[in-house]
Amino acid sequence: MKLLTLNFLTCARKTCKATAASFPLHCREVELEQVEMDPNPLFIKNMLPRLDWKAMKGLTQELGLPQLPNEAPSEEELQGADGEPTQVLNDLHTLLMETSVVSGKLVCGNCEYEYPVKDGIASFLLPSHMV
Numbered sequence: 001m002k003l004l005t006l007n008f009l010t011c012a013r014k015t016c017k018a019t020a021a022s023f024p025l026h027c028r029e030v031e032l033e034q035v036e037m038d039p040n041p042l043f044i045k046n047m048l049p050r051l052d053w054k055a056m057k058g059l060t061q062e063l064g065l066p067q068l069p070n071e072a073p074s075e076e077e078l079q080g081a082d083g084e085p086t087q088v089l090n091d092l093h094t095l096l097m098e099t100s101v102v103s104g105k106l107v108c109g110n111c112e113y114e115y116p117v118k119d120g121i122a123s124f125l126l127p128s129h130m131v
């Protein structure tokens with residue numbers, strides 16, 4: 001699953017939905033994979049305003065990836081004067097689209113339930129007593 005996906009996931013438990021601690025889920029013992037993809041500058045540009053930047057920054061810290069700046073880049077920082085994508089945009093593409101979690105656990109910061117990730121797919125099925 002792409003790191004971008006983690007920016008849109010919260011704990012599946014009803015009791016956690018209302019708490020701020022259930023987002024973002026935390027990565028534990030994860031194995032990452034880099035899969036090359038054609039860059040889509042427009043997609044990144046449109047995605048950026050919907051991204052929870054603070055959560056994304058926290059994620060890169062947890063994973064020991066290159067650190068993001070404190071503030072999301074502005075639109076001007078994504079495209080050079082010549083209209084070409086900038087390094088900032090290319091780095092975001094690498095981080096959000098090309099970096100994937102292959103295996104490990106996604107952990108809720110509220111209930112500490114661990115959602116397993118296997119072969120790049122996270123399972124959000126809960127045992128019936130926890131739903």
Ligand SMILES: [Zn+2]
Nearest residue numbers: 011016108111
């Ligand atoms: Zn939870």
